[in-house]
Amino acid sequence: MNETSGAALPSTAPDTDRMILDEASERLTEEFGSVVDAATVARILDSSYAHLEAIGIDHARLAAFAERSARERLTALARAEGRAVRTGPAVLFVCTHNAGRSQMALGFFNRLAGARASAWSCGSAPDTAVNPLVVAVMAERGVDIADEFPKPWADELMRAADVVIDMGCGDTAPIIAGHRFEQWPLPDPAGEGIEEIRGIRDAIELRVRRLVANLGLTG
Structure with a gap:
């Protein structure tokens, strides 16, 4: 067990979650040890857990989701600091509730x-x-997002993104100057029926296809 486990993790975490987080910290430190130190891994895992807990994410999945969120943030941090672990452009899709568009x-x-x-x-x-x-x-289109979950703003994601897409919510305040920024004026599916949501889905798919082609990622 690495030296940042335990005490560096959220003090509010139940014992079972603390054990899971200790193991997650070890995995993430091994995975990202060449680009960040163990203390940074622990800090980001800690804050990911705390942020998701504050949102009210299902507690049965909280620790696992915190590890996934921390992995995204660590990947983005490495990229933002010029130590990318993955090549190609990075795109960030933002909206208010991160539950639909x-x-x-x-x-x-x-x-x-x-x-x-x-x-x-x-x-x-x-x-x-x-x-x-x-x-x-989305399942009707053969895209499985059943295991996705809403996540809060993270500075690492903002810094790492080459392209930031505002999905029509007007959430532009944290956008960092110099990054490519697009606004997609799309209606919110919250409270809408399935037919309306299908229309929103199809509009999003069209825009994403254009973006992928524009970034030279087709084929």
């Missing part, structure tokens, strides 16, 4: 771009779960 965009982008790029999503006021109707309509 940005999750659909991320799902389509990952499907179309694959390993040729990195992509993340986040929200300024994340919900507790992805809209189940959004999950359903």
Whole structure:
């Protein structure tokens, strides 16, 4: 067990979560040890857990989601500091709740771009779960986002992104000058029926396909 385990993790975490987080800290330190130190891994894992806990994420999955969120942030941090662990452009899809539009965009982008790029999503006021109707309509397109979860803004993601897409929420305040920025004026699927959400999904898919082509990621 590395020296940053235990005490560096959230003091509010139940014992079972602390054990899971200790193991996650070891895995992440091994994975990112060539680009960041163990203290940085522990700090980012700690804050990921705390942020997701504050949102109200299902506690049964909280520790596992914290590890996933920390892995994204560490990947982005390495990229932002010129020590990228993955090549290709990085795209960040942002909206308020990170429960609908940005999750659909991320799902389509990952499907179309694959390993040729990195992509993340986040929200300024994340919900507790992805809209189940959004999950359903994406499944109709063969894109599985059932295991995705809303995530808050993270400085590492903002710094690392080459392209930042505002999904129509107007959440532009944290955007860093100098990055390519696009606004996609799309309606919010929250509270809408499945037919309306299908229309939003199709509009997002079209825009993502254009973005992927523009970035030279097709084929």
